[in-house]
Amino acid sequence: MPILVVEENSKELGLQSIIYFTKTVLSLQIALIKIKMMMMMMTMTIMIMIIMIIVIIRAHSFPRQNLTNSAAHRGYTVKFPRLD
Secondary structure, three states: OOOOOOOHHHHHHHHHHHHHHHHHHHHHHHHHHHHHHHHHHHHHHHHHHHHHHHHHHHHHOOOOOOHHHOHHHHOOOOOOOOOO
16 A cells, blocks of 8 residues: 655645645736726727717717807897996
């Protein structure tokens, strides 16, 4: 029956490899979180741009006001005295 002999160095190497693996997994998770945040920011930016385009198009779709028939052209404006 073989006897399992575990040296102290192998325990230490096993612990170091577990720590390295844990750090690697954590760094990958942090990188994924950063990528998700960047994607959310890009999505929000695109949505804001689309809303701005819709507002601009909507504002330009209204007919322009005809100023030739306004009160200013007919002489009905209120004249305020100048305070000199």
